[in-house]
Amino acid sequence: MPLSRFVKAKEEELTRLRSLKQLPAPYRGKRPGFAEAIRGQMPGAIIAEYKRASPSKGDINLTMSPEEVGSMYARAGASAISVLTEETYFKGDLSYLHIMAKTGLPLLRKDFITHPLQVAMTASTPASAILVIVRLFETDAELNAVLRECQTFGLEPVVEAFDAHDLQRAQSLGARIIQINNRDLATLGIDLNRSYELVTRKQKHETWISASGITTPQAGQKMFEAGFDALLMGTALMASDHPGRMVERFTRNGS
Numbered sequence: 260m261p262l263s264r265f266v267k268a269k270e271e272e273l274t275r276l277r278s279l280k281q282l283p284a285p286y287r288g289k290r291p292g293f294a295e296a297i298r299g300q301m302p303g304a305i306i307a308e309y310k311r312a313s314p315s316k317g318d319i320n321l322t323m324s325p326e327e328v329g330s331m332y333a334r335a336g337a338s339a340i341s342v343l344t345e346e347t348y349f350k351g352d353l354s355y356l357h358i359m360a361k362t363g364l365p366l367l368r369k370d371f372i373t374h375p376l377q378v379a380m381t382a383s384t385p386a387s388a389i390l391v392i393v394r395l396f397e398t399d400a401e402l403n404a405v406l407r408e409c410q411t412f413g414l415e416p417v418v419e420a421f422d423a424h425d426l427q428r429a430q431s432l433g434a435r436i437i438q439i440n441n442r443d444l445a446t447l448g449i450d451l452n453r454s455y456e457l458v459t460r461k462q463k464h465e466t467w468i469s470a471s472g473i474t475t476p477q478a479g480q481k482m483f484e485a486g487f488d489a490l491l492m493g494t495a496l497m498a499s500d501h502p503g504r505m506v507e508r509f510t511r512n513g514s
């Protein structure tokens with residue numbers, strides 16, 4: 260499944276955003292600090308994801324509402340919530356950000372962002388952070404335009420890398436929150452070694468997240484020992500009988 264398929268799925272949304280005379284006004288409420296929340300529980304922070312479906316697993320959990328899962332994650336001690344808003348492949352929705360803001364936890368908007376207009380649209384929601392996948396940008400100028408727009412709106416970019424080249428691009432543009440994705444977005448295969456290999460390049464001032472394919476507290480512990488500050492998990496939580504109890508297995512609430 261080539262990465263371009265995800266970008267194509269966003270074309271309609273971008274066309275709609277381009278046609279708007281005016282974008283919705285920026286959200287006026289407080290955006291809790293995303294990196295700050297991770298630092299408060301570092302190392303050992305858990306970013307719990309609201310993930311209803313995915314290209315690799317199909318439907319994961321369509322029955323539990325964002326309200327229900329959000330309050331479970333908050334009670335279980337998650338540092339932040341990742342919210343998939345992509346509609347075609349993940350059955351997500353932008354409105355979930357508004358619903359999950361009631362938890363008081365910082366929210367990460369997870370989608371395929373390639374244009375500053377999508378950042379401006381995200382700013383109309385209570386999201387604190389936004390996923391920026393380096394590989395979706397052909398040039399550093401385009402990537403930088405999106406990062407600058409994040410700064411304009413006070414959104415924290417979580418810059419995602421898959422290899423040393425992505426990472427070098429992210430670091431040279433001053434990314435402070437770096438996410439290593441263990442899932443190959445083309446083959447959908449998982450390789451946790453990618454995180455272990457790349458974390459050796461972590462700089463002191465950076466906050467690092469290992470995302471995807473983490474299913475056991477033992478695997479999570481190994482990531483923290485390797486130098487990661489936070490883990491981002493979705494499927495293992497949402498596919499379990501009780502996503503909150505599953506988070507507790509990874510947080511201090513479970514010990």
Ligand SMILES: O=C(O)c1ccccc1NCC(=O)[C@H](O)[C@H](O)COP(=O)(O)O
Pocket residue numbers: 308310313314315316369440442444447470471472473491492493494495
């Ligand atoms: O989850 C997928 O199948 C997927 C496929 C292609 C592009 C992105 C994908 N997932 C987005 C994510 O970032 C994950 O939901 C997140 O890292 C959590 O992963 P997991 O714990 O393995 O559900």
